[in-house]
Amino acid sequence: MDRNIYAYVCRRCGASHYPFRMVCKECKQNDFFEFDTVPLPRTGSLVTWTRVHNLPAQYEVATLGIGIVELENGMRMLGQLEIDEPEIGMAVVGEVDVVRREPYDSYYGMVFRAA
Amino acid sequence: MRDVYVAGIGITTFTRLEYPLVEIASYASMMALRDAGVTEVDQVYVANMGSPRVNHQTALASAVVDSLSLMPAGAAAIENGPASGAAAIKAGFQAVASGMDDVVLVAGAERMREVNNLEATDFVATLTHPLAEYIYGVTLPAHAAMFTRLYMERYGVTERHLAMVSVKNQNAALANEWAHLQQPITIEGILDSPEAMTNNPYVAEPLRFFDACPVSDGGAALVLVSEEKARELGRPLVRISGIGQATDTHAVFERDEPTDLLAVRKAANDAFAMAGITPQDVDVAELHDAFTILEIVESEEVGFFPRGEGHLALEKGETALGGTIPINVGGGLKGRGHPVGATGVAQAWEIVTQLRGDGGTRQVEGARVGFTCNFGGFGNNVVCCTFVRES
Numbered sequence A: 001m002d003r004n005i006y007a008y009v010c011r012r013c014g015a016s017h018y019p020f021r022m023v024c025k026e027c028k029q030n031d032f033f034e035f036d037t038v039p040l041p042r043t044g045s046l047v048t049w050t051r052v053h054n055l056p057a058q059y060e061v062a063t064l065g066i067g068i069v070e071l072e073n074g075m076r077m078l079g080q081l082e083i084d085e086p087e088i089g090m091a092v093v094g095e096v097d098v099v100r101r102e103p104y105d106s107y108y109g110m111v112f113r114a115a
Numbered sequence B: 001m002r003d004v005y006v007a008g009i010g011i012t013t014f015t016r017l018e019y020p021l022v023e024i025a026s027y028a029s030m031m032a033l034r035d036a037g038v039t040e041v042d043q044v045y046v047a048n049m050g051s052p053r054v055n056h057q058t059a060l061a062s063a064v065v066d067s068l069s070l071m072p073a074g075a076a077a078i079e080n081g082p083a084s085g086a087a088a089i090k091a092g093f094q095a096v097a098s099g100m101d102d103v104v105l106v107a108g109a110e111r112m113r114e115v116n117n118l119e120a121t122d123f124v125a126t127l128t129h130p131l132a133e134y135i136y137g138v139t140l141p142a143h144a145a146m147f148t149r150l151y152m153e154r155y156g157v158t159e160r161h162l163a164m165v166s167v168k169n170q171n172a173a174l175a176n177e178w179a180h181l182q183q184p185i186t187i188e189g190i191l192d193s194p195e196a197m198t199n200n201p202y203v204a205e206p207l208r209f210f211d212a213c214p215v216s217d218g219g220a221a222l223v224l225v226s227e228e229k230a231r232e233l234g235r236p237l238v239r240i241s242g243i244g245q246a247t248d249t250h251a252v253f254e255r256d257e258p259t260d261l262l263a264v265r266k267a268a269n270d271a272f273a274m275a276g277i278t279p280q281d282v283d284v285a286e287l288h289d290a291f292t293i294l295e296i297v298e299s300e301e302v303g304f305f306p307r308g309e310g311h312l313a314l315e316k317g318e319t320a321l322g323g324t325i326p327i328n329v330g331g332g333l334k335g336r337g338h339p340v341g342a343t344g345v346a347q348a349w350e351i352v353t354q355l356r357g358d359g360g361t362r363q364v365e366g367a368r369v370g371f372t373c374n375f376g377g378f379g380n381n382v383v384c385c386t387f388v389r390e391s
């Protein structure tokens, strides 16, 4: 299935937001829902990262890679990493996949691998 | 605006406490009320982050008022993440400064050890952005770790500098009978020896176990009063001379410069401006070292040291007792412990103790001006306060 994560583009000033907020951070327009949605790009470079060792109970893995990625359009997002030896600045490519499982829910988010 | 004074202070031991949360808040409050010499107050604010989730109790301030028989005083709980404590001090300050109230009890309390460590970590993680951060398994240690990695890359901070903060603060706690951690540590033991990697494993790379504060139960309280009331009560005159609060984006990655903590910078600037002083006037400071990196970066953002030089000042001992600006001489969050809702109030408790000259073996000689930085979220809600001892 093709899933996307979206950026929200202000219809008044064109500023892009991720994650969603109700009022544009740049022009402060407060009309309701005056944003267009555009899929976030999948490729970018790794800004910083960590490997978490003490995980909440629902993660059935020993460690979890998490990083902040600067996408090719200059926006940033946080995602999980499936990268053995992450390095700041490395090229990565993302795919939307399950990032958290709860008893009755699965949450989707971006998972990055080395490009 | 009226001047506001701290007439009474109280604290519990920070550790695992086998008392109900209301009693923890009330115990610290009773000490503060007795210290001030008052039995009646106009208003109560109780800072707490987790009671609905962790302790299955809501409307905490109403329960505390009843426990202390302070009816019919006004009461409200204040939840502002890890900056709940100083947010409650600000509310109490506003109540007295405005002239609405003459005597306000500000308490902070948390009982986190009622759940296990992973549940406590998850509870604190609920302050992150629900869709852009939390669902990925991000914890506060993960945020601090990603921040630390960038700071290391950019400014030459090393694991050794982080360990120096751990050692300084955990060993400082030995001079504070109320502090959670009472075991001395050494750089050898947590970094250099063959056993160090076993003693001090990674929590979130590059942060290790000893880079994080412990999970603690505890409470702290202040009695804030008007000048007229302060003179009548006759306790040492410690005035809250400035308060600044600022916010930043909820998602950390959205900030233009990921190593900036703009809310810390603005909250500190505003507090100093209100007090009419500069960072260089401060004699003793409490910074929010939930993770070792935060003491270093906050010491820069609040203006004690230039950007990128906090770790150099640490190396020279400038932030230790006897240095130019002693930081966290009571152990900080790292050594004293971090019952989240209590922390902002406990920082003020330490500063008032110092400005009264009651610091014992950890006393900063001649301390007259104090400063606190209570860091909420991952830097998205910060409250800074300045205090001055008047003769």
Ligand SMILES: [Zn+2]
Pocket (backbone or CB within 6 Å): A010, A011, A012, A013, A014, A015, A024, A025, A026, A027, A028, A029
């Ligand atoms: Zn706009």
